[in-house]
Amino acid sequence: MTTVPLPLPTRRADLLAQLAQPRVYDLVVIGGGATGLGVALDAAARGFSVALIESHDFAKGTSSRATKLVHGGVRYLAQGNIALVREALHERTTLLHNAPHLAQPLAFVMPSYHCWESPFYGVGLKMYDALAGKAGLGATEFLGRERTLQCLPTARAEGLKGGVKYWDGQFDDARLALALARTAASRGALLVNYCAAKELVHEDGRVAGVVCEDTETGQRHTLRARCVVNATGVWVDALRQQDGEATGRSVKPIVAPSQGVHIVVDREFLPSSHALMVPKTADGRVLFAVPWLGKLILGTTDSPRHNIEYEPLPFHEEVAFILRESARYLSRAPTAQDIRSLWVGLRPLVKPQDDDGNHTKSLSREHTVLASKSGLVTVTGGKWTTYRAMAEDVLQKCFSSGLLDVRPGGVTVRLPLVGAPTGPVQHRMCDAQGWHSYGSEADAARQLPGADALLGAGITEAMVRFAARHEYARTVEDVLARRWRLLFLDAREAAALAPAVAALLQQETGADPQLDAFMALAAQYLHVPA
Structure with a gap:
């Protein structure tokens, strides 16, 4: 090599x-x-x-608890905030260009169960395309019933009229x-x-x-x-x-914080490379079902929160809402017993x-x-x-404010991030994590000891060593929650791998890898509030 x-x-x-x-x-x-x-x-x-x-x-x-979407904000378009949408669409393109190994285009489908939904939302999404201009990722399409079911094979077929397909982006936030x-x-x-x-x-x-x-x-x-x-x-x-x-x-x-809950289940509930988007649920909120790294993310809701914690717990009503709304749109809806991971993100509303x-x-x-x-x-x-x-x-x-001398901006518009490959990128984010997420650094990471020593869930010893030596990782949580996203995908499997990761980190850093704290956290990510 x-x-x-x-x-x-x-x-x-x-x-x-x-x-x-x-x-x-x-x-x-x-x-x-x-x-x-x-x-x-x-x-x-x-x-x-x-x-x-x-x-x-x-x-x-x-910043590690987003819905994993790089988007212009269809909701803001409905609110008439054209400037925000236009800017976000521009930034979406910039992000996809500067980090193609970590971000990719993703197709969304809005299923329509009323005759007015496809033309109503389709017109808005055509405007979304127009605002994106040359930065668009794909044209909005009106779908018939059969084509909608091809894109969303487990969508509820009863009463389905058709759908609208549009494009946004997806990424690995952490x-x-x-x-x-x-x-x-x-x-x-x-x-x-x-x-x-x-x-x-x-x-x-x-x-x-x-x-x-x-x-x-x-x-x-x-x-x-x-x-x-x-x-x-x-x-x-x-x-x-x-x-x-x-x-x-x-x-x-x-700041008036709100929280969004995300439920992760197996892809069998929506075995597709397309995401499902419901623009208006029973109480007016948005629901996503997004394929990500081999699993399916369901969410998100926004609920006011008065206390601020690093590991906020979900409210029972939020989890029940997501499961209940999922049942309205999926032929086989997940239950609390199907949850692989459950996590909450706080949003700073200003x-x-x-x-x-x-x-x-x-x-x-x-x-x-x-x-x-x-x-x-x-x-x-x-x-x-x-x-x-x-x-x-x-x-x-x-x-x-006179705090720094003025220097020209725009320097990050075309600034590739670490790992960004120079050649074509094979996008596989919807499928699973792998060496491709290292981009141009994959060969360097493979040079470390244990490149073929698989710990589980696609994680090798070399990946843990790379995280410790080159990615600031100090704890088991750093590795299994953010360098690799296993805690967010399957908390039970993350707990099973944790002792092996802890031993490697201890060897690499000499610091306490905080195994016990991680095991408690993994249990929290599996706890469904009663």
Whole structure:
């Protein structure tokens, strides 16, 4: 086999040594989800010195719990938000181009059980195509009854009139987040997971840095910066409150979190490469049945949530709603006993207020970027599809607030992410995980010991070693939930593989792989609320 240069190492001792060096960064980002990682990459690509810290693992929270769709937002079109849809469609194309090994086009079918549904939704989807223009992934088609059943072989046939087929995108959210982190690192950024922001540093009433703590050792470091970005998602108000208290200002919360539940079952309930989409369920919400990595994701609902947790539990009513609505559209509907994994994502819905409590508007989409009088820049809201545009808006706020010198943007529009192959890509995301998700790094990963030593579920010893050496993995959860998505696909199988993964991680890192914590988490992902 030809020797392939290995990617950048992510040895934690080296990362912490860099963190301890006294220097002033142009930008320190707090939060390692899609938004924070996007900001770090954009800033590093423009040549700024950047450090990013994350209290847990990259994409531990909301950013690994999406419905796995890269989309323009058909719902927003119905609301008349043309600007948001147009921008999201543009960003959809950019994402598919920059990470073709992690994102792909996906066909959706809306089954019609009333004569008015196909023409009604079809006209809207034709407008969706028009807004996409050359960035479209495929033309919307009106389907007859038989063609609809060919695309959705287990759709309820009784009363079926036809359907509408349209195209959007699908991706692996956690692995895309990891690709953003590693691409930013390749551009000179320092990124450290399991490193929590403990307090902001203020000098003369201005934010001048952040004190962070290595959660594994308890050691603290002070990172000085010209600009600090608060990109902690549903948790942004905690840092904003701290900033306000330090400078004697009243700060009103801007986030009202909601949660979406996702149920994962076997593909036999919809054995198709097409996704099913119901635009309006019994109570007006949207229902998806999406093939992903060999399983089927059912969801999602949005329910207000008042307490914020890293591992939120689903409400009984949400699970019952998804199963009940699935039974209305599938000839054989899954039951609670068929659930392979059950997980919840928190979404930061924004109350658009600035730091003085005045009503304001987000820049041009569903996210908000604020700069406090002390110079803390906060970004929240939005969605995965527009992470790159959000990052550009954050940098623009840093410029307009006088925190950073202006540098030209657009540098990430055609910036391939780590692993992006240069040649044709065989999209297989609907089928299963495999070496193809490593893209151009597959040969390098195979060079590690254990490339043919299969642990199970397509995971080899070499993949675990690669995660530890080159992908920042520290715990069993890091490997089985985010480097590989097994916890999200089949929690019982993930638990079965966990001891072997823990032993390899212990060998590779010398750190506690937290096996017991993972086993408890796997049990939670199998628990259906009564």
